[in-house]
Amino acid sequence: MKTMMPVLFALVAAVFSAPAAATPSGEQGLLPYEQFTLPNGLRVVVHEDHSAPKVAVAVWYHVGSMNEPAGQTGFAHLFEHLMFNGSENHDDEYMPPLQEIGASAVNGATTLDQTYYYAVVPTGGLERVLWLESDRMGYLLGAVTQEKLDEQRGVVQNEKRTRDNQPYSMMPELRAAAIFPSDHPYHHPIIGSMEDLDAASLEDVHAWFHRYYGASNAVVALAGDVTVEQARELMTRYFASVPPGPPIGRMTEWTPLLERVRTAIVADNVPQTAISWSWPVPGNDAEDRQALRMASSILGRGRLSRLNQALVIDRQLANSVSANYEGAAVSGLFNIEIRLQPGVDRAEAEAALQAVLDQFLAEGPTAEELERVKITTYGDTVRMLESLYLRAMMLAGGTIGQGNPGQFELDQAAFDAVQADEVRAAVNQWLGRPNYRLTVMPQTQYAAGPDGADRSRLPPMGPESELVLPPVREGLLSNGIRVIHVQRDGTPTVDMVMAFGGGGAADLGMKPGLQGFTVGLMDDGTGTMTGQEFAQAQEMLGARMYAWSDSDTTRFSVSALTRSLDETLDLWSQYIRDPAFRENDLERERAMAVSGVQQALSDPTSIAGRVFNYLIFGADHAYGAPLAGRADVIRSYSREDLTAFHQRFIRPDNAVIFAAGDAAFDDLMATLEASFGDWTAPAALRGETTVAAVSDQTAPRVVLVDRPGSVQSVIRVGHVAPNGLDPRNFDLAVLNGVLGGGFTSRLNMNLREEKGWTYGAGSNVSDALGPQVFSVSTSVQTDRTADALSEIARELNEIGGVRPPSAEELELYRRGQVLTLSDRFETNNAMVGYLSYVARFQHPYDWITTLPDRYAALTPEIVGEAAAMLRPDAMTWVVVGDLTRIEADVRALGLGEVEVWGAEGNRLR
Known part of the structure; x- marks a missing residue:
């Protein structure tokens, strides 16, 4: 919750x-x-x-x-x-x-x-x-x-x-x-x-x-x-038998006004300075609401926003900016927040922020800005309507709020009708007033009827529905790019992913973090477009494009409106094939990447993950280095490095396209051929990744990382698991589901529901083609750190010993899995994700339809045998917390030899 x-x-x-x-x-x-x-x-x-x-x-x-x-x-x-x-x-x-x-x-x-x-x-x-x-x-x-x-x-x-x-x-x-x-x-x-x-x-x-x-x-x-x-x-x-309850009086409006600018400067355990300017504004019933929403998008939403252009792109004073209108029933807030680049003078950044505001108050928005934001918002609307959950939430929220289930459509129409003079009037009315400036710096009447329900028992579950996989079609472009497609006509959108072999593991033999940095910089424009022009082109088409990756695969995603599919795929082609890698963009993104690494080193969850991963794989393994890289290496990246990675891995002979949405197969193939068919592989040899096996750990290892003053301890426990193509993974996944794979799993019920020491605890088996990792993760209150470790050890030992998975636990897990399989097809994006998953792990397209029978065949004995893959006596234990409060107690547990490491993965003692 x-x-x-x-x-x-x-x-x-x-x-x-x-x-x-x-x-x-x-x-x-x-x-x-x-x-x-x-x-x-x-x-x-x-x-x-x-x-x-x-x-x-x-x-x-x-x-x-x-x-x-x-x-x-x-x-x-x-x-x-x-x-x-x-x-x-x-x-x-x-x-x-x-x-x-x-x-x-x-x-x-x-x-x-x-x-x-x-x-x-x-x-x-x-x-x-x-x-x-x-x-x-x-x-x-x-x-x-x-x-x-x-x-x-x-x-x-x-x-x-x-x-x-x-x-x-x-x-x-x-x-x-x-x-x-x-x-x-x-x-x-x-x-x-x-x-x-x-x-x-x-x-x-x-x-x-x-x-x-x-x-x-x-x-x-x-x-x-x-x-x-x-x-x-x-x-x-x-x-019908539920009592109506008493009538409830409600406050309808109270927007406080500040008589003067109020400022506050506080110190916290943060990696960089954050500046927040906030104005009290009217709430959701105000005439100015849509104009203020529009203003927040123009000022601080996305790459093309004025604040991003001025503070991040042009002057490189900040690595992130945002503006948002937070409307509520009684009042609202208009917030602008910026995160400064290390070493940037706060006064300079505030002056730049004020200059953007002054110009916006004086001139208001441009016609292009209004049109772009309206198109983007329309795209957001139709994509949200794919989800039944969001549809139900919209209907309920509108009924509670304005007494109108269809309120969201009225809001959308009102938003589309906003004019430039209305935005300018609203921002002058409200943002021209005194505000609150916060700087956070790194520290130093009804009658009930009869009850017609039988409440002596829970209603039984109705019959399980048969899982029907939509037809999957496959084809090849003239240059050999494989296309896997499912037609879905629910909303006028098409989602696609182009996947390339070689994710984070491609860094091995190159420079750590280079893969992620390269694909990230590709957002900054093509050979014919600047980053701003590329972002503007996307928004004018109502499209979304982004890159992401895991250890084994680099992916470029696009979500397009059907009405602009041809133009969107042309733009997507430029994005993937012709990145600019301009030096000024490289330097700006380099500074932001270094700042991001530094920020991760102040986040206890990130620290635990980095150190744990390093201990499992080591520095020389393809999976061992952090995907974000290291600050010292990031500073060495050159344009040649980026170009070399792109030529070796982002190429047609290393690509597969997965597509789902409102496009017929033949039509889509023709459009893709027009956009990608003339793409040929470069002369450079295609990149290959080698993922070595990892030997099983034979003894436990306990590593503590000091974070003075931390009110919680972040815990990671685990060891290497079979590789992604190992047939034992199915049974291991079921075992993991009982142990820590959901709310009612043993670990969560123990540490959260019974003990109340944490907000949540669980376990996981990572997805990778090479060696995977079994791990337990939680964050617990500091004074229960050792107790939590002891309970985790007990659960790990018992599931493979005195308390193996029961038939009841397996049935609960089976039903939870089988009855949610159709979730993988709810949206275009979900369907694309499923197609890419089965391709990656070499399953047939109808693999999901075989799962109900596989789950039904499971027995406690079969799953109990999977527990042999867990080695409680050879776990790696990582704890990030205040060592003055936890170290002695952890050592007293006798889990294994205790070492103290730094946040960057260096042993201290």
């Missing part, structure tokens, strides 16, 4: 107003729906889409941290956690019954103004999730005990510690406290204070539930494979 500002997406409204005369349906537009209200006031919205056998369920309550009285900060979020610990008729964890039916994306979140819960379930599981949701809406309190309250209090406090342990985490809290008066509902952070969380009582829980969790204060949205008639029957059966 997570907390967030109430603007969940730019398109989902977060302000409540009493609904006008009800519109029964939204039959037009992008997202048709029907809505109805139960006699107890519960509002229900239904969107039908029978293209896949699943339904997204979103349950929103109109209560958030703004409703917390003094002394109860964080209570809305704490209560959200309690909602996952059972109800009167299901006094057990909320997750397992949903895992049994293959639910996915199950979670909840708390905002300033709302609390919401959601899940995506197979069609046959809809009745069960509605039973569970209605039971905790109407029948919760009998299951809430002091023990559960104490447990979730601990989990929330560890969540707070996790956040507080991250660089720059203090900024939102300081900003809100400085801008909003102490009696303003947005003055305090959503997660609350440790003291108020400690003071929360069962009486508080009862009072909160009775006041805010009535049916008339909630909305349920269903999106997917369900009819309105089915929804009405099920909602009446399960929710």
Whole structure:
């Protein structure tokens, strides 16, 4: 469960107003729906889409941290956690019954103004999730005990510690406290204070539930494979008996104005200076809202934004900039944040920021800027509509906010209608006022009806749906590039990936980090376009292009609108084939890459990962060096290095294209041929990567990395695992699922749910063609570091010994896997990801359809044999934390020889 500002997406409204005369349906537009209200006031919205056998369920309550009285900060979020610990008729964890039916994306979140819960379930599981949701809406309190309250209090406090342990985490809290008066509902952070969380009582829980969790204060949205008639029957059966709850008065608007500029400078464990300028602005019900959204995009969204151009590209004062409008029900904030390059004078950066603002206030936006942002936002909208989960969230959020499930479409229309003079007027009205400047520097009424539901038992899961793989077609371009394609007609978009052999492992024999740096610099323009022109061309086409990689593969992705597919593929071809690698771009990106490495060395999670990886593979292995490189090596990169990598690896005889979306195969092949068919391989020899085997570790190794003052210890434990093509990986993955592969896994239930020492714990087997890595990961409160290590050791030993995987655990894992397989096809991007995965690991295209039978054949004995691949007595243990508080206790455990290392991977003692 997570907390967030109430603007969940730019398109989902977060302000409540009493609904006008009800519109029964939204039959037009992008997202048709029907809505109805139960006699107890519960509002229900239904969107039908029978293209896949699943339904997204979103349950929103109109209560958030703004409703917390003094002394109860964080209570809305704490209560959200309690909602996952059972109800009167299901006094057990909320997750397992949903895992049994293959639910996915199950979670909840708390905002300033709302609390919401959601899940995506197979069609046959809809009745069960509605039973569970209605039971905790109407029948919760009998299951809430002091023990559960104490447990979730601990989990929330560890969540707070996790956040507080991250660089720059203090900024939102300081900003809100400085801008909003102490009696303003947005003055305090959503997660609350440790003291108020400690003071929360069962009486508080009862009072909160009775006041805010009535049916008339909630909305349920269903999106997917369900009819309105089915929804009405099920909602009446399960929710009609829920009490409506009392009427709730609400504050509607309070935008504080600062009389003068307020400044604050604080020190924190951060790698570089961050500057934040914030203005109080009206909230989601304001006329200026869309103009302020537009202004934030023009100023600070993406490469073409004014701040990025001025501070990052032209003057290289900052390595990142952002501007955003945070709208909420009562008020809002307009924030600009920049992260300075090392050594840059803060006054110079602030002067440059002010100059950009002054020009924008004086002149307003250009017509091209307005058009570009509108096209980009349209692309965002249609891509979001691919997801059933996001559709349900939009409908519920609009109903809670403005009383209109289709509010997001009204918002989009209003955004598209914004004119330049409106933007200029809005920014002068609000950004011309005094602001708060924060610098963070590195330190030195209804009646309930009868209950028609059988609450003596959980509804059984309906029949499992047959998994149907869309047809896959394959072809070759004239130059030999292989194309693998699936046609999908859901939205007018096409997603593609061009994959090249040689990912991070290609650095071996070259320079560490060169592969990642090279493909990153390719964003900075082509032989005929500057980086700004390339970014502008993408946005004017409504396209997205980016590069990413893993250890074995470099990938270039594109998401295109069907209406501009030909032009987009021409641009994609230039991007991949003809990078400019200009010296000025190289120097700017070099400085940013060095800064990024330095920032990673201040992040305990990054430190743990770098050191752990180094210990597993060593410096001379293709998988051993950090993908981001080292600062000293980055400083040596030359244009020749980048060009050599591109010629050796980014070439047609090393490429495969994976495509999915709204394009027929023959049409797409013709378009790809026009864009790529004349691409020939260069004279340079094609690059090859050699990934050596890694010997099994024979003895344990314990490495501590000091991070003075750290409130948590980051833990990584593991060893090398079989290579990616080893047939034993299937059984190992199942074993890992029981041990640490999900919320209800042994490690998470132990360290989080039973002990309350961490916000989460889990294990993983990495994906790689060469030797993989089995690892356990968690972050625990400092005073429980040794205890957590002891528990991890116990779990590792027991799963291969006295407590092997049980039939019940395997069945829970099997259902969770089988019933979520269709998630891999929900979006174009997901389909492309599946196609590239099976190609990489040499599976047939229909591999996924064989998995249900493979899972069904599993037995505890088979999976128990996989435990032999785990070697608890030969693990590498890495702990990053405050050694003055943890070292003695860790040594006393006797896990193995203890070494102390530095963050950069050097042994100190």
